[in-house]
Amino acid sequence: MEAIKTNDTGWRLFLRTLVARAYPRVVGQMRETQWIFFETFLPFLATCGYVFVYRAIKAPEDFVGFAVMGGAMTAFWLNVMWLMASQLYWEKENGNLALYIMAPNSLMAILLGMAIGGMFATSLRAAVIMVLGAWLFHVPFVVADFAQLFAVFALTMTALYGLGMLFASLFLLFGREAWQIVQIMQEPVYFLSGFYFPVKSFGFVVALVASLLPLTLGMDAMRQLVFASGPTLGFLSVPIEIGSLSILSIAFIVAAKIWLDKMIRLAVQEGTLTDRRR
């Protein structure tokens, strides 16, 4: 049998890999109707719970909006952790990781494709939660600056998925713990990133440490830009948060590249990293 030959190398191969990996992520997730339902339905139920808590304690209506926005953003965190950070671990468990390592494609391109595809599919789900929440609970949005809002969202996603790529390589070094670590990081991250309340409540030092998670600054900036009371409850000014998110984006993507290279070296040298051990 003749091997398939391709002239694609360098950036052409990188881009083709990226598209090839993004495609199944978008199409695959759209085909799984149960995923669509549950990934929208479950965060929405939790969001409703938090909305009713705010109603029970007679909070201002903007807080209801905070809860709805937080609920929508959980979709991104879940996507990053379960379908980005854990992905190479799943591939290892299924016996595909060795193929990934042996293939001439860049692993970075595979992860980037996964991120772009995941981001697209998750954005649709987050939008559904947002629209449904806004409609059911009459959330009062007052967008101050669309350009800044777009910049904040784009940078938050870049930094978040960069973090996911970094975790993807780190998780490979774990065994069964990867499963537990994804779970362990759920509620603490919801808490530290202030998914359902203004992160300013932490005080400056704790909020600053929590800002290492991209969603902390991203959500704080978005709250300031879409709610009337947002600026008074913001942690830092929006321009500073945009600058910080830019730095986080670069830092996480560079760190992801370094760790991926290290992991590939380990996989080739030791030959055990890609083994399914159960």
Next chain:
Amino acid sequence: MLKTLTRSFRPAAWLGWQVESNWTDPLMFFTFQILRPVASVLILVFMYNAVGRAGAASPIYAYIYLGNAFYIYVGAVMAGASFSILDDRERYRTLKYLYIAPINIPVYLFGRAVARFVTGSIGVVVTLLAGVLFFKVPVNFAAADWPLFFAALALGVLCLAFMGIIIGAWTMTIRNEPWFIGDAVAAAVYLFSGAIFPITILPAFLQPIGFALPMTYWLELLRRALLGPGAAAFPTLAAFSNPQLFAILGGLTLVFGCLAVFAFRYFDRVAREKGMIDAVSNF
């Protein structure tokens, strides 16, 4: 009976404990057990404080805190049964061996639920202690009605285990993405049982769902046992006395017990017929 206990219940409880705990060292395991529930309750504490109108003395504060703390059992025992089935079928791929072993599967599931109850209890106890010590939750352990507390806890956990068997058996018959079932039911119970807000806050057409759930009465009894008269500050179930709440919870537990028997028989037959006992959804 004794043979069933020896062959099915005890090994299942021990296996459950091992699965839950032996993936790491004891310190990491303990951290894992407390980090999620404490973070979860901290979200509510900070939400409450961000609005900051009434302070910790308000009855709603203790209501939210305790409801969220005891809800840990719902995730651990009820949703846990579904995850136990999936762990055995898909992750460790041992369910088919369990099925041909001379054990009683519902009793085995019950044993796994007990293991999850033990691990869940670590989270509940730490969350309660943290509430009293650091977050001004007005629970006076010396004045608590402990007989009422333990009786309600036992009955509620038994009911959760029955619900877990129903969900676990249902999970066996699902091929595509069965992981969501446990989470979905737990999320629905969280919303409708008034775990973190009185169910009168729900739209009127949704409130009957809350009144049909045993967890609504269970959480109310636990709150009354720990808080005393302060727990009855909300009109939701104020008209019911403790014995009445017990009777309702007992009745619903009996209903779910019967449902668990029939549901297991039905879903077990469906799973066998469809060849789902050793199915792998390639998660």
